[in-house]
Amino acid sequence: MQDEFQTFSTTTGFLVEGGQRRDVVLHLGESGLQVEGGPRILWRKAQVKRDDADQALLIIGKSATVGSTDPGFLREIEGAAGNELDQQLARLDGLPTSWRGSQFLGCIAFFGLIGWGFMSMPGCYRDAVDQTVDSLPYSIDVSLGEQAEATMEVGDTIEDEVVVGAIEEMVERLSDHFQNTDVAAEDVEWQIRVVKSDQVNAFALPGGFITVFTGLIEDAESPDMVAGVIGHEMAHVLQRHGIRRVANEIGLFAGLRLILGDTGGVLGLAGEVMKQAAGNNYSQQNESEADALGTKAMLRSGLDPEALADFFLLLKNKYGDVPSGLAWLSTHPGHDTRVEAIRSIIEGMEQPAPEPLDLDWAEVQSRLEKR
Numbered sequence: 339m340q341d342e343f344q345t346f347s348t349t350t351g352f353l354v355e356g357g358q359r360r361d362v363v364l365h366l367g368e369s370g371l372q373v374e375g376g377p378r379i380l381w382r383k384a385q386v387k388r389d390d391a392d393q394a395l396l397i398i399g400k401s402a403t404v405g406s407t408d409p410g411f412l413r414e415i416e417g418a419a420g421n422e423l424d425q426q427l428a429r430l431d432g433l434p435t436s437w438r439g440s441q442f443l444g445c446i447a448f449f450g451l452i453g454w455g456f457m458s459m460p461g462c463y464r465d466a467v468d469q470t471v472d473s474l475p476y477s478i479d480v481s482l483g484e485q486a487e488a489t490m491e492v493g494d495t496i497e498d499e500v501v502v503g504a505i506e507e508m509v510e511r512l513s514d515h516f517q518n519t520d521v522a523a524e525d526v527e528w529q530i531r532v533v534k535s536d537q538v539n540a541f542a543l544p545g546g547f548i549t550v551f552t553g554l555i556e557d558a559e560s561p562d563m564v565a566g567v568i569g570h571e572m573a574h575v576l577q578r579h580g581i582r583r584v585a586n587e588i589g590l591f592a593g594l595r596l597i598l599g600d601t602g603g604v605l606g607l608a609g610e611v612m613k614q615a616a617g618n619n620y621s622q623q624n625e626s627e628a629d630a631l632g633t634k635a636m637l638r639s640g641l642d643p644e645a646l647a648d649f650f651l652l653l654k655n656k657y658g659d660v661p662s663g664l665a666w667l668s669t670h671p672g673h674d675t676r677v678e679a680i681r682s683i684i685e686g687m688e689q690p691a692p693e694p695l696d697l698d699w700a701e702v703q704s705r706l707e708k709r
């Protein structure tokens with residue numbers, strides 16, 4: 339076996355012996371590391387840890403522990419160990435983001451071996467899902483959204499051009515003011531529909547399909563409140579939260595099949611996932627991100643960035659903190675938490691001159707009363 343060891347790189351570090359550290363030369367190979375004149379540690383049997391005292395990176399093997407305080411050591415290990423240690427390395431603090439890329443393969447291999455075990459590795463699983471989604475073309479989002487929208491029964495649409503036009507104007511205004519999103523706003527063909535329903539709600543499907551319920555328009559005290567909600571929904575689309583959730587629910591292998599172009603059966607399944615939750619059941623993290631991005635877009639647009647926060651307060655007054663009938667909010671941080679987060683974002687940003695939407699809000703609302 340000794341002959342099989344191929345050195346990838348050589349570096350210096352220490353060997354821990356009897357509680358003492360002794361400087362040694364380390365030969366790093368694909369299968370493990372060899373201490374010059376000493377023991378060998380196999381990657382697949384190794385544990386990676388940070389030493390609490392001095393932040394040294396420790397590689398703990400069956401027969402020995404080695405390590406180094408050199409920040410470059412991490413990268414050396416990355417180069418040599420390939421995907422073997424990725425999951426462990428990814429969990430270390432202060433990890434450079436370049437690590438994330440290769441973690442995907444390690445994670446896939448892991449699930450290939452024990453596909454049923456993913457519940458014990460949620461962090462690894464989520465990261466792998468994100469990697470999968472990042473490699474999917476955006477056209478998948480559009481196909482998925484189209485499919486879900488076509489088969490969802492949400493109620494009758496309102497065609498009144500004053501009402502629909504008002505929502506379209508909000509989308510148009512906000513669209514130019516999102517920055518650094520996963521999908522660029524100008525690449526999204528926004529499709530708006532207004533649906534007759536008492537729900538004080540709106541939702542977005544992947545690919546830019548936004549549904550606004552008339553209940554939201556009726557209850558909103560200003561057009562900016564609706565725009566705030568729309569900005570939040572647009573952020574879900576731009577950060578691909580829908581397809582991320584689908585990938586989480588239908589599994590990575592279905593996600594891989596999407597990458598490989600086998601979209602038919604998988605899309606059907608994915609469409610069901612979106613439909614069941616009415617495009618509303620995102621994680622807290624996704625919700626907070628959508629609040630933040632939407633708020634920033636509102637502010638840059640010259641609209642009232644606090645309008646989304648005001649809308650949460652309005653809901654809270656009307657329905658209590660976590661209204662059970664509002665799926666959009668029910669699994670999410672409480673209103674007060676969201677309001678606080680929104681306000682602290684606004685405080686940290688430059689405030690441009692307000693540029694109100696050119697809308698007669700009373701007129702928009704009165705159009706709905708006539709129905």
Ligand SMILES: [Zn+2]
Binds near residue numbers: 570574624628
């Ligand atoms: Zn949301």
